[in-house]
Amino acid sequence: MVSYEIVDFFRVKDIVNYRLKFQVPLSYSGVEIPGCTVKEIYVVANITQKYDEKLHDVRVFPEAKTNLVLPEKPKIICYVQGGPGFPCGVPLSSTAFTKVLLDRGYQILFLDQRGTGLSTPLEVGTFSHLLPQINGESKEEYASRQLKFIVNFRADSIVEDYEFVRKALGIEKWSLLGQSYGGFTSFTYLSKYDTSLKEVLVTGGVPPINFSPDDVHSATYARTRERNEHYYDKYPQDKLKVRNILTYLSKNKVTLPNGGNLSVERFQQLGLLFGASGGTDHIHQLVVKFDYDLSTFGFPTYQILNEVQNDSTFDTNVIYPLFLEAIYCDGTGLGKKSSEWSSDRLRYATENTKFVFSEDSDHEVYFTGEMVYKSLYEDFAELKKFKELAYALHNNKEWSSLYDAKRLYETKVPIVSATYVYDQFVDFDLTRAVKKEVFKGNGNLKQYISSEFFHNGVRADAEKVLGSLFDLLDCEID
Template sequence: MAQTITSERPLPPTPDNDAACSCEIIDFFRVKDIVNQRIRFQLPLSYSDPSNDARISVVVNITQKYDESLHKVGDIYSTVILPESTKLICYIQGGPGFPCGVPLSNSAYTKTLLDRGYQILYLDQRGTGLSTPIEAATFEHLLPKKQGETSDSYTKRQLEFILNFRADSIVEDYEVIRKALDVDQWSLLGQSYGGFTSFTYVSKYPSSLKEVLVTGGVPPINFLPDDVYKATYARTAERNVHYYNKYPEDKQRVRNILNYLDANKVTLPNGGNLSVERFQQIGLSFGAQGGTDNIHQLVTKFDYDLKLFGFPTLQILTAVQNESSFDSNVIYALFQEAIYMDGNNPSAKHSDWSADRLRLQAEPNFTYNKDSKDAVFFTGEMVYKSMFDDFVELKKFKELAYALHSNNNWSKLYDTQVLYETKVPIVSATYVYDQYVDFDLTRQVKQQVFRNNGNLKQFITSEFFHNGVRADPEKVLGSLFALLDCEID
């Protein structure tokens, strides 16, 4: 028998705001043996300021196996339909600042979860996808500059606004939605930054959770951005050494490309600037399966164009432009260091462009020197000041970016005592060669926060990189479920 929830149903009061919210179903469709139902919630912008009555849209997609007895009942656009024995798991997307894709086939980790009897809730985190997306035009629409307002005053208001899009607010969104769906407890699967958010969830609302699965996403609790980037620069240097050992001819090819970019102003198809630093940033791909080979293809094509024509073709410029998603996912750039700033950590004052500051200290090869003959290293998941000049959309957020890196008033993300004492089972896939979430820092968190009490069980593997759950969901998730079932240690 179906559990039904009617559209436009008033939702429970939010934790810090008595105003009720509402929901509406905005889409429903079937693709072969799965159905997707998208629901839009009107939720508070701020959960911490009762005087702020602003609302934003937050959209979730619930994916289920098609069941004729359930999914032909009533008006599917006025009712959220879940099985009587609901078994919901929330897939929490990585990022920060990325939406969840809607499954269009019963495949990958969607199939793995559905086959285990789950219904899956995919949430577009606030500021992404259909959830009041943040980009330059929408930001100006949501927060227009007042007549006569100074730039400093406007930047301060922008900072106050954007700080409502951190993990603690995302968790509050989940809680309101859980209550609206009348679900006592649900499970979490957090990928990368989604794992960070899952730990925030456990810290705030452990009684709402049955179990937590994390893939490449144990947060560096009580560590600062400098600690993170010292570690990830070392991992990225290792990936560069591997790359040049595999493709030794690319040492000169990369230098040819950077010499050209240093001597010429190169404009990308969308109007962005392809600087030396921006080209180095394609090293972000090292963190995923096949990333090394993908970069080799880009380097080969770019160098070939230079030799054939004396300039890069539109095709290769488009390919390089599409390697990064900072223009279309600005929160990713704005919050890259902010995600490590936890108000519970007294040392978390301001990030002060950590990746930029540590670049030279980490390894001189990360900095281009036209007179050197050494290999030039690609960088990784780091954000630099130059990006807010090179990327078209990011230019419009430059003042806000500097304000974020100077901010010293951060919301609280993790409660280490709750994490230590929780009875919520937490299992994690931890990747030895993870370029983004350092293996050694993860191990230190397990020792320092959980103090080896068994509350965090790990599937440790060197077979996968950061995207292991996408590369082989059956193996990665199967290993995590085995840990939950106490089948392996």
């Protein structure tokens, strides 16, 4: 009996894509959420294969459009997307890491993680549809119910979705390639269902197991300071330009095209772009254009405001800012503590002075990075509606368990990781500490360590990064 619906089927040159829709429980623990209109949601997975005339040509096999066709012994690898809160793009060509994996004989499963893409996406409209506010209910009471609802969209539930899909497709074991937060999710998968996995590849995504949100953000601020130092060393002329822009924003209300507010803090968060190849140069171009507009017209043009807006995805991917500190809250050990707006608090630590703008200071002002601030829920048009939920999440002390250190230590599943020395988002030193303290030198986590790439290394050079990981798997080099 088919347990999925084919949403789409198409061929582009030498690849074929199937998009499959599965109905899964909202809560795998069966917890009832008062006022919720659904008990089940949908997740959609795309399976990408090399075109095979015997399997996919509808003239040869008419059912190809209406039934997923897999080889007799399918070799499936799940690309576990980064985030949290971002969908998987559907490959339209055999390039980058898609090509590397297909050429190695894999079929690739791209899952829109629950709450993203086609998988019951969460945004203001859909959220209020799935969990409407009750007449007479205060904002705080509604936020309490929203909290009970949204915790079902964490990594442990995402892993359950993968298991649901694996069983529905009749796959005994499959492999994982986890990028960034997808690597965190892969370690949760290993902690719960390592017997379902053949091998796990991780790129920039070894989670900070047994470290608190404050530990993580202390390290993140340090890495972001380094990126700012590099930026101003490369573009010293931008020190004055950035101060000019921030001074203007501090004195004027600037409204973005979608109605959001461009505050000092929101402009500084463009520092997220530092984490990928070319990010420093991109920010320079934004700064030059914005400062040029101010000197020419006395105000920013629509063009630059639209560009700044489009370089931040918080409005279109609301799970990302809502969960950015929640992903570091594990239900065991240090994770039992609430994050209490960790990155917001640590911004005012002595060593982080340059992250705080003041007209009275004369130092250069640093861009921030993968941090969330209370001001987000005043500045972003969509996030304003989630302000009470954001506070509930950051103050929450009851979290599900994400990692089982004992099981990770004992697992026989090969785990290989690309670890980037200058990764702005997943700290190198914390990653090494996890290897030492969780795996204790047993060889279960093998690392390809590189100072050549930033956080997006697998996209920047898939052949080199994945080739190095497969070498570790094939040769068992530590």
